[in-house]
Amino acid sequence: MLLDVRNLTVTLKTDNTEVNAIDKMSLSMRDGTIHGLVGESGSGKSLFARALTATLSEKWQVKADRMFWRGQDLLKLSAEQRDQIIHQDIAMIFQEPGHCLDPTATIGEQLSEVVPESECKGSFWQRRSLRTEYIHQLLKRVGIKRYQQCFKSYPHELSEGLCQKVMIAMAISRNPKLLVADEPTDAMESTTKIQILRLLHKLNERKDMSVLLITHDLDAVTQFADDITILYSGQSVESASTKDLIRRPFHPYTEVLFNTVPRLGDNLTPKSRLQALPGSTPPLQHLPIGCRLGPRCLRAQKECVVTPKSTKYKGHVFSCHYPINIE
Amino acid sequence: MLVYLIKRVNLLVTTLFLLSLMSFSLGHLFPGDSVINFTGQQSLTYEEYAQLRQDLALDESYFMQYVVYLERVFAGDFGLSFSSQSEVLRDFMRVFPASAELSFYALLVTCLIGIPLGLWAGIKRNTLVDKVIFSISAIANSIPIFWLGLLFILLFSLNLAWLPISGRLNLLYDIPYETGILLVDIALSDFDNKWPIYHDALRHLILPTLTLATLPTTLLIGMMRSNVISVMNSQYIKAARTKGLSLYQIIRRHVLRNALLPIIPQFGLLFNTLMTSTMITEIIFSWPGIGHWLLEAIYQRDYPVIQASLLLVSSFMIFINVLSDVCHTMVNPLVRKEING
Numbered sequence: 001m002l003l004d005v006r007n008l009t010v011t012l013k014t015d016n017t018e019v020n021a022i023d024k025m026s027l028s029m030r031d032g033t034i035h036g037l038v039g040e041s042g043s044g045k046s047l048f049a050r051a052l053t054a055t056l057s058e059k060w061q062v063k064a065d066r067m068f069w070r071g072q073d074l075l076k077l078s079a080e081q082r083d084q085i086i087h088q089d090i091a092m093i094f095q096e097p098g099h100c101l102d103p104t105a106t107i108g109e110q111l112s113e114v115v116p117e118s119e120c121k122g123s124f125w126q127r128r129s130l131r132t133e134y135i136h137q138l139l140k141r142v143g144i145k146r147y148q149q150c151f152k153s154y155p156h157e158l159s160e161g162l163c164q165k166v167m168i169a170m171a172i173s174r175n176p177k178l179l180v181a182d183e184p185t186d187a188m189e190s191t192t193k194i195q196i197l198r199l200l201h202k203l204n205e206r207k208d209m210s211v212l213l214i215t216h217d218l219d220a221v222t223q224f225a226d227d228i229t230i231l232y233s234g235q236s237v238e239s240a241s242t243k244d245l246i247r248r249p250f251h252p253y254t255e256v257l258f259n260t261v262p263r264l265g266d267n268l269t270p271k272s273r274l275q276a277l278p279g280s281t282p283p284l285q286h287l288p289i290g291c292r293l294g295p296r297c298l299r300a301q302k303e304c305v306v307t308p309k310s311t312k313y314k315g316h317v318f319s320c321h322y323p324i325n326i327e
Numbered sequence: 328m329l330v331y332l333i334k335r336v337n338l339l340v341t342t343l344f345l346l347s348l349m350s351f352s353l354g355h356l357f358p359g360d361s362v363i364n365f366t367g368q369q370s371l372t373y374e375e376y377a378q379l380r381q382d383l384a385l386d387e388s389y390f391m392q393y394v395v396y397l398e399r400v401f402a403g404d405f406g407l408s409f410s411s412q413s414e415v416l417r418d419f420m421r422v423f424p425a426s427a428e429l430s431f432y433a434l435l436v437t438c439l440i441g442i443p444l445g446l447w448a449g450i451k452r453n454t455l456v457d458k459v460i461f462s463i464s465a466i467a468n469s470i471p472i473f474w475l476g477l478l479f480i481l482l483f484s485l486n487l488a489w490l491p492i493s494g495r496l497n498l499l500y501d502i503p504y505e506t507g508i509l510l511v512d513i514a515l516s517d518f519d520n521k522w523p524i525y526h527d528a529l530r531h532l533i534l535p536t537l538t539l540a541t542l543p544t545t546l547l548i549g550m551m552r553s554n555v556i557s558v559m560n561s562q563y564i565k566a567a568r569t570k571g572l573s574l575y576q577i578i579r580r581h582v583l584r585n586a587l588l589p590i591i592p593q594f595g596l597l598f599n600t601l602m603t604s605t606m607i608t609e610i611i612f613s614w615p616g617i618g619h620w621l622l623e624a625i626y627q628r629d630y631p632v633i634q635a636s637l638l639l640v641s642s643f644m645i646f647i648n649v650l651s652d653v654c655h656t657m658v659n660p661l662v663r664k665e666i667n668g
């Protein structure tokens with residue numbers, strides 16, 4: 001098990017109230033897989049990524065029964081130890097890659113500062129050329145053909161897709177065990193989108209690097225992810241392998257979700273946001289008690305005001321009082 | 328890029344043209360005879376007067392007069408000073424280095440204090456450090472410069488007697504005039520023991536430099552602070568943090584450059600304040616520079632000097648402004664993009 005998070009609760013503390021933006025969420029990732037984390041906008045996907053990489057500000061409080069990273073509980077370590085592990089093993093890429101690169105430095109300069117020292121030993125001049133060579137290799141590996149030109153370019157001279165590839169190159173330069181991709185293809189053209197996703201897929205195959213793919217693009221996850229965890233309003237809904245999840249969802253939310261996956265030929269407006277049920281995700285100020293899906297759930301009953309426990313059944317983990325598809 | 332340069336040069340030329348027009352018309356607008364105003368020669372015989380009048384084309388159209396005036400300007404002939412009866416340009420060249428020297432040191436102090444403090448305040452935003460720096464710079468910003476100069480004199484020269492009140496150098500030392508830049512002149516002079524002279528020159532420099540540097544420093548701190556804050560909040564700094572760079576590395580590699588680049592074009596503005604302040608400071612500390620010279624000229628109604636220094640000083644300022652703008656374009660890739668794209 002690469003990552004095993006149990007009952008993660010992330011609390012937003014303001015002067016007089018406390019809100020659990022993520023409530024008892026669980027997620028476990030197998031080594032070397034692509035794991036999709038899916039949910040509507042505002043369901044706390046980015047929050048989870050930031051809690052994992054310990055980049056949340058002070059007003060957020062992170063608690064969990066366990067947060068195992070390759071057998072080590074991250075929450076039990078000191079801040080420095082945890083930062084060291086995270087910086088060594090976990091890399092992250094974001095949406096809008098163009099904004100994530102320093103606009104006044106060339107790609108080469110920015111890449112050279114993340115090249116690990118161990119990759120370039122030797123005298124001062126040797127180090128320099130070794131470093132350049134290493135960066136060229138990196139750029140080639142992420143599928144940039146004109147890497148020499150790219151090396152000398154400024155971020156604004158590159159397209160979004162190229163910027164994202166550069167970000168990926170930057171992320172994999174440290175040979176991380178896990179790459180957290182927070183909506184890496186948001187607002188990109190579909191060809192670029194597929195290019196980026198293929199690249200992630202390829203990197204995942206060739207090296208033993210796992211990918212946590214955070215997105216609301218169901219098409220992409222079902223195509224590329226091995227396992228999927230579905231999040232609703234900060235609560236984990238269901239997680240299982242992609243195949244199982246599509247073939248036989250146990251949670252009512254999962255079913256509606258996959259029924260709305262646009263099929264080929266369906267004339268859905270492109271880039272429309274994930275919209276499974278009538279209504280919208282509750283804002284943090286008005287979270288329903290118990291199962292947060294309650295007000296929108298078609299199967300909801302009295303019991304649902306109590307938060308359902310997560311249940312393991314046939315390789316699925318789900319949280320619902322009245323699951324479907326169970327004989 | 329070429330188009331941009333042409334545009335800038337065009338701006339420069341246009342402004343200089345307007346300035347020269349103004350300077351030219353002053354020759355007629357000043358009270359007195361325009362021949363005397365233009366040449367500065369006061370004791371003329373009738374023949375000399377008629378000759379000059381013809382040379383200056385004063386009987387012809389204003390356009391021809393202006394052309395002649397321009398020719399003289401380009402030849403460096405600004406006439407004679409009423410009071411000293413020496414060439415205005417020579418006088419200008421004699422006093423200009425002193426002002427330039429003082430401004431340069433003040434600018435140096437401004438950068439040395441303003442950039443680090445602004446950076447520090449921006450990074451430690453909303454902490455005690457930030458508040459202290461910000462309040463001090465707000466106070467310093469609101470103190471009138473002549474009052475500050477007098478306060479310094481009162482405190483450090485009169486009460487504490489640490490530093491000299493005025494001038495550039497103790498009169499004991501007679502440094503021959505070479506470049507006009509005192510510290511260079513001392514180096515060029517053939518005195519045996521130069522250290523006491525340096526010491527004395529620096530002691531004379533401290534108060535004027537500090538007085539002069541105060542206002543630009545506060546401005547620079549303000550600009551730097553707000554730039555640093557906006558850079559620190561940008562996405563790429565957050566992304567850089569997840570790359571595992573330390574705060575120090577992030578500041579050195581990303582924050583500093585991104586915060587400094589937008590300040591470069593502001594340097595022209597800073598320089599304008601600096602120039603005005605220099606004049607005031609020179610009066611307070613009896614510093615023999617442009618400001619001193621110009622004010623003296625105004626008191627004595629030395630029209631050729633007023634006319635010439637107006638043209639020269641403002642041309643210089645405009646030149647610096649355009650230069651800082653062009654420099655900014657050269658070094659900032661983002662601006663280059665806007666121009667090319």
Ligand SMILES: Nc1ncnc2c1ncn2[C@@H]1O[C@H](COP(=O)(O)OP(=O)(O)OP(=O)(O)O)[C@@H](O)[C@H]1O
Binds near residue numbers: 042043046047
């Ligand atoms: N800085 C913040 N202060 C207060 N609330 C926040 C903050 N950041 C996020 N939230 C809230 O936390 C919840 C989860 O946000 P998060 O960004 O994790 O959503 P997301 O699933 O990533 O959505 P999206 O798909 O739009 O990126 C949202 O309800 C949001 O309003």
Ligand code: SF4
Binds near residue numbers: 299300304
């Ligand atoms: S627990 Fe109740 S409200 Fe929640 S999903 Fe299941 S049936 Fe619906």
Ligand SMILES: [Mg+2]
Binds near residue numbers: 045046047182183
């Ligand atoms: Mg998000």
